Amino acid sequence: MGLGDVVVASVGQVPEPEPAVQDDAKRLFDQARKRDALLCVSDDDLLAPYHKYVRDNHEALCRILKRDWSIDLSLKDFCSNSGDDADPLYSVNPLGCV
Secondary structure, eight states, rough: OOOOHHHTTTTTTOOOOOHHHHHHHHHHHHHHHHOOOOOOOOOOOOOOOOGHHHHHHHHHHHHHHHHHHOOOOGGGGEEOOSOOOSOEEEEEEEEGGO
């Protein structure tokens, strides 16, 4: 059972975050995004067609972060593009890189 499983299992049962903690978390995400330093990682290949369940859990995590913490993340934040504009090549940022 991974983090995504825990998140999906607890949808609707997430404790209300403390406002100061929520504000700090959102500020840190926003600052990292502005500096182009936001690096989200996953232990799973979220782009693989055989990982639909994992990707669905990931999307649930993103929805909860947006709903409860006002932190806007998407699949794009977990991916890197190593191609060029004409021929993009996306991959998931692996957990092992941090």
